[in-house]
Amino acid sequence: xxxxxxxxxxxxxxxxxxxxxxxxxxxxxxxxxxxxxxxxxxxxxxxxxxxxxxxxxxxxxxxxxxxxxxxxxxxxxxxxxxxxxxxxxxxxxxxxxxxxxxxxxxxxxxxxxxxxxxxxxxxxxxxxxxxxxxxxxxxxxxxxxxxxxxxxxxxxxxxxxxxxxxxxxxxxxxxxxxxxxxxxxxxxxxxxxxxxxxxxxxxxxxxxxxxxxxxxxxxxxxxxxxxxxxxxxxxxxxxxxxxxxxxxxxxxxxxxxxxxxxxxxxxxxxxxxxxxxxxxxxxxxxxxxxxxxxxxxxxxxxxxxxxxxxxxxxxxxxxxxxxxxxxxxxxxxxxxxxxxxxxxxxxxxx
Amino acid sequence: xxxxxxxxxxxxxxxxxxxxxxxxxxxxxxxxxxxxxxxxxxxxxxxxxxxxxxxxxxxxxxxxxxxxxxxxxxxxxxxxxxxxxxxxxxxxxxxxxxxxxxxxxxxxxxxxxxxxxxxxxxxxxxxxxxxxxxxxxxxxxxxxxxxxxxxxxxxxxxxxxxxxxxxxxxxxxxxxxxxxxxxxxxxxxxxxxxxxxxxxxxxxxxxxxxxxxxxxxxxxxxxxxxxxxxxxxxxxxxxxxxxxxxxxxxxxxxxxxxxxxxxxxxxxxxxxxxxxxxxxxxxxxxxxxxxxxxxxxxxxxxxxxxxxxxxxxxxxxxxxxxxxxxxxxxxxxxxxxxxxxxxxxxxxxxxxxxxxxxxxxxxxxxxxxxxxxxxxxxxxxxxxxxxxxxxx
Numbered sequence: 054x055x056x057x058x059x060x061x062x063x064x065x066x067x068x069x070x071x072x073x074x075x076x077x078x079x080x081x082x083x084x085x086x087x088x089x090x091x092x093x094x095x096x097x098x099x100x101x102x103x104x105x106x107x108x109x110x111x112x113x114x115x116x117x118x119x120x121x122x123x124x125x126x127x128x129x130x131x132x133x134x135x136x137x138x139x140x141x142x143x144x145x146x147x148x149x150x151x152x153x154x155x156x157x158x159x160x161x162x163x164x165x166x167x168x169x170x171x172x173x174x175x176x177x178x179x180x181x182x183x184x185x186x187x188x189x190x191x192x193x194x195x196x197x198x199x200x201x202x203x204x205x206x207x208x209x210x211x212x213x214x215x216x217x218x219x220x221x222x223x224x225x226x227x228x229x230x231x232x233x234x235x236x237x238x239x240x241x242x243x244x245x246x247x248x249x250x251x252x253x254x255x256x257x258x259x260x261x262x263x264x265x266x267x268x269x270x271x272x273x274x275x276x277x278x279x280x281x282x283x284x285x286x287x288x289x290x291x292x293x294x295x296x297x298x299x300x301x302x303x304x305x306x307x308x309x310x311x312x313x314x315x316x317x318x319x320x321x322x323x324x325x326x327x328x329x330x331x332x333x334x335x336x337x338x339x340x341x342x343x344x345x346x347x348x349x350x351x352x353x354x355x356x357x358x359x360x361x362x363x364x365x366x367x368x369x370x371x372x373x374x375x376x377x378x379x380x381x382x383x384x385x386x387x388x389x390x391x392x393x394x395x396x397x398x399x400x401x402x403x
Numbered sequence: 404x405x406x407x408x409x410x411x412x413x414x415x416x417x418x419x420x421x422x423x424x425x426x427x428x429x430x431x432x433x434x435x436x437x438x439x440x441x442x443x444x445x446x447x448x449x450x451x452x453x454x455x456x457x458x459x460x461x462x463x464x465x466x467x468x469x470x471x472x473x474x475x476x477x478x479x480x481x482x483x484x485x486x487x488x489x490x491x492x493x494x495x496x497x498x499x500x501x502x503x504x505x506x507x508x509x510x511x512x513x514x515x516x517x518x519x520x521x522x523x524x525x526x527x528x529x530x531x532x533x534x535x536x537x538x539x540x541x542x543x544x545x546x547x548x549x550x551x552x553x554x555x556x557x558x559x560x561x562x563x564x565x566x567x568x569x570x571x572x573x574x575x576x577x578x579x580x581x582x583x584x585x586x587x588x589x590x591x592x593x594x595x596x597x598x599x600x601x602x603x604x605x606x607x608x609x610x611x612x613x614x615x616x617x618x619x620x621x622x623x624x625x626x627x628x629x630x631x632x633x634x635x636x637x638x639x640x641x642x643x644x645x646x647x648x649x650x651x652x653x654x655x656x657x658x659x660x661x662x663x664x665x666x667x668x669x670x671x672x673x674x675x676x677x678x679x680x681x682x683x684x685x686x687x688x689x690x691x692x693x694x695x696x697x698x699x700x701x702x703x704x705x706x707x708x709x710x711x712x713x714x715x716x717x718x719x720x721x722x723x724x725x726x727x728x729x730x731x732x733x734x735x736x737x738x739x740x741x742x743x744x745x746x747x748x749x750x751x752x753x754x755x756x757x758x759x760x761x762x763x764x765x766x767x768x769x770x771x772x773x774x775x776x777x778x779x780x781x782x783x784x785x786x787x788x789x790x791x792x793x794x795x
Binding site for chain 2: 084088228229257339360
């Protein structure tokens, strides 16, 4: 970053502290008369906006709409006596998150655990889902819990499918390649709204009459089918990043094509691909909100239903501010962590 | 793209070829079997529901109203026309949105690179807040917390312009074509042509003789002068300014943007603008620092450094992700259903509710969006080839 930054920074030898602060002010805020005007104008607007926002948040906002619906917003109508399942799930997911952070954190010793951690995600997520399912099926899932379930299940389940699609797209067999490209580009050219519409209204038509998945399952299927195409593109990038010499060396050792792929290429590709998958997870995390349009009560859906309660009429800003804050905290946190991780990876590996 | 080489085996190459053909045939057979299974399910399910398959229903009268349309549409028109009205609505919001989002994105992207720390900070807050919250939530905010909570039309907020804000939407003054429009447009075109010629001339003089001829300023002033002179001289007014005014129950004159359209437009512009800002910022940062320094060392003033040295190089980095942001805006306009704006998906879902023709409408909508993506990909390939030719 710093090397390509076009801003010319003039660093004086070692300025005294006060003079340094003044110098900073002059260089960064009052460099020319128009910058001074711009600074003063912007400062005025920022102060006015902040004052209005604070006045609203402290005096005029009625936060009861959030506090009295907090549990509803977080877990929907999940049975209150079964909440231990949610805590268990949160603990397991937090553990997996920490383990991933350690494995990709750039330490020599952590790197050995990268593949076991991926495997742990793939195994533990279904277990967690089963535990959460135990409280009365998918109908009781709601609020932020449903948002998290859809996002985590979506990314975990779309991962194997995405890897297969990426292998198909880089395959040397033209038929396989053409079908993989058709799927990937077809999905990426279609809005998620349309795919969710397909999943929620038309998916049962494609299945035998005896199989009738419920709404949550259908929405999850739509999210998985959608995300897999994007995961495939990320994995393709990882596959292409594996040096050709690795394949040739494996073949020279007499490994078969399948073994070369499974033992040499994929492990290296998947390691490199995880930061991109985190980015995909963040965007999936935000995109799960779209299921609210089609009648599911995840976080945004519950927010809308709270607002339709006559007791809380017109309290949109309070509810939306809370919901937006929750999303922001998670998304910004994850992107911040992955940016740091990427920087460290870049330093550690090359 | 590097592909995995076909495996080298001890057996001859003929063996490998046979195995490859066999593998593909097997794969195709598996896909075909899955397709046949799905097809059998679909026909059986549709039979049970008593819904036929086919597109003939598109000719039946739609018999539902659409809140706002840009092409003539009434409920007695066929479903196909309703679909087209929705499609035009999608293109309307996406077209206006792309223009506004580009302006906002470029301004915010450059603001993030400003030497002014405060401007930089404000732009960063905007980008980080907008990119890290769901678009749907932002749309609900603009619709539910802003537009629907405005006062009714008879107490509408009046902003200078005059612009009226009410829970019926946004009313803006708008130019209406007058009797002299055609003649004036010809004059404007002539003025533009003269301006461009003048610009080329002065630019060449500047490059060759090193005189500060101010080509941009001269060209703009000339073109504007011709346009103003044409307006003054022509006997019939080319444009009539239509100002909105309060009638008994609603507004008259001007142009009215429904709450749905206005919230969708603002939501898409604010959201996509933040992503475009990052694209612009990345593009400018991708220009090596030495280029800036070399241009400054040659004595070029800052604006010319940007225009002659940085922008041409940055644009090559910016254009591909920018087009994908445009496509994203178009695809995201399908969230219109959340703010009750009748876009192509919203209309189609109404059709599905009425007729039960889910598959047909899905195919139509999917192909519509897909054709936009393919068209953009095609244009991008042409652009990339042109750029590459420019480099070599």
